[in-house]
Amino acid sequence: MKIDKIISLSEKPKLYEKGTSFMWTDEHISKQLLQIHLNPDTDLASRKKSTIEKTVEWILATQLSFEKINILDLGCGPGLYTEIFARNGHKVTGIDISKNSIDYATKSAEEKGLNIDYQMGSYLDIDLGKEKYDLIILIYADLGALLPTEREALLVKIYSALKKGGIFIFDVLKDKGLNEKISPKSWEASKVGFWRDTPYLVLSESFLYDKEKVILFQHSIIDHSEDIKIYRFWTHFFSQQDITDILKQQNFRNIEFREDILPEGDMWNGNNVIFTKCEK
Numbered sequence: 398m399k400i401d402k403i404i405s406l407s408e409k410p411k412l413y414e415k416g417t418s419f420m421w422t423d424e425h426i427s428k429q430l431l432q433i434h435l436n437p438d439t440d441l442a443s444r445k446k447s448t449i450e451k452t453v454e455w456i457l458a459t460q461l462s463f464e465k466i467n468i469l470d471l472g473c474g475p476g477l478y479t480e481i482f483a484r485n486g487h488k489v490t491g492i493d494i495s496k497n498s499i500d501y502a503t504k505s506a507e508e509k510g511l512n513i514d515y516q517m518g519s520y521l522d523i524d525l526g527k528e529k530y531d532l533i534i535l536i537y538a539d540l541g542a543l544l545p546t547e548r549e550a551l552l553v554k555i556y557s558a559l560k561k562g563g564i565f566i567f568d569v570l571k572d573k574g575l576n577e578k579i580s581p582k583s584w585e586a587s588k589v590g591f592w593r594d595t596p597y598l599v600l601s602e603s604f605l606y607d608k609e610k611v612i613l614f615q616h617s618i619i620d621h622s623e624d625i626k627i628y629r630f631w632t633h634f635f636s637q638q639d640i641t642d643i644l645k646q647q648n649f650r651n652i653e654f655r656e657d658i659l660p661e662g663d664m665w666n667g668n669n670v671i672f673t674k675c676e677k
C-alpha cells in the first residue's frame with residue numbers, strides 16, 4: 398500500500414466530492430447499525446427510546462384532528478417511530494434503503510400485529526405518489542445529510558406526496574459553534590468491529606466548509622484489500638432563516654420551529670437541533 402495514498406486522505410476534499418463507499422447498505426455495517434438502532438439507551442443511529450416517544454407525542458399533537466391519518470416515515474430504520482404511529486391507529490408507510498432494517502421492521506410489525514407498509518429502497522428514487530399523505534416525517538437530521546441537489550429533489554417529491562394541508566416534519570442541525578463540532582483526527586485498529594468483520598484500521602477526520610455551513614465527517618478504512626474505502630458524510634447545518642428560504646422555494650407554508658423537543662445531549666440533541674413543521 399502506498400504511503401502517499403494514506404497521506405492524501407488528510408487533504409481537504411473539494412466540496413461534495415464523493416467517497417468510494419456507502420455505509421447504510423454495506424452488508425456488515427448495516428448489521429451493526431441495526432443493533433445500534435435497537436439499543437434504547439443510546440443516541441446513535443436512532444435517538445434514545447424515551448426521546449423517540451417524546452418526539453412522537455409532539456408530532457401527533459401537531460395534528461389538528463383526532464382522525465386516523467396517512468403517515469409516511471422516510472428513512473424509517475427498524476420502525477421505531479412507525480410502530481408507535483401504527484399503535485395509535487394511523488395508516489403508516491415506512492421507506493428505508495437498508496435491507497436489514499426493513500426486514501427487521503417487517504418481521505417486528507407482523508409479530509406485533511401491526512399493519513405497516515414497508516418499502517425497501519432510496520427515497521430519492523422511489524415514487525412517493527401524489528396527494529397521498531397527511532403527514533410525512535424525516536427524522537434524525539437526514540435532510541441535512543443530502544447534497545443540496547438531492548435535498549431539493551426530495552422536497553419536491555414530499556410536497557407532491559402530501560395532501561393539501563398535509564404536514565411535513567423534520568429536524569436539522571443548527572448552525573451554531575461549527576468549529577467545536579469538528580472532531581479531532583483519530584484512528585482505531587481492530588480485528589473485528591463496526592466497520593469490518595476482518596482486521597482493519599480506520600482513520601477518521603473532519604473538515605469544515607465554513608461558508609457553506611458544512612462539515613465533512615470522513616472515515617477511511619484500510620484492510621487486506623488493495624484499495625482504501627472512503628466513507629464521507631456531508632453534514633449540513635442550518636439557521637431558521639436558511640430553512641425558511643429552502644421551504645419557501647418549494648411553496649411550503651405555515652413554517653414553524655421548535656428547538657425544545659429534545660433533551661440536552663450531544664450535537665444531535667437538545668437545542669443543537671431545529672425541528673420544523675410546515676404545511677402544503
Ligand SMILES: C[S@@+](CC[C@H](N)C(=O)[O-])C[C@H]1O[C@@H](n2cnc3c(N)ncnc32)[C@H](O)[C@@H]1O
Pocket residue numbers: 421442443444471472473474475477478492493494495498518519520521535536537539
Ligand atoms: C440516522 S438513521 C435515522 C433512522 C430513523 N429515522 C430514526 O430516527 O430512528 C438514517 C436512516 O436513513 C436511511 N437512509 C439513508 N439514506 C437513505 C435513502 N436515500 N433512502 C432511504 N433511506 C435512507 C438509513 O438506512 C437509516 O435507517
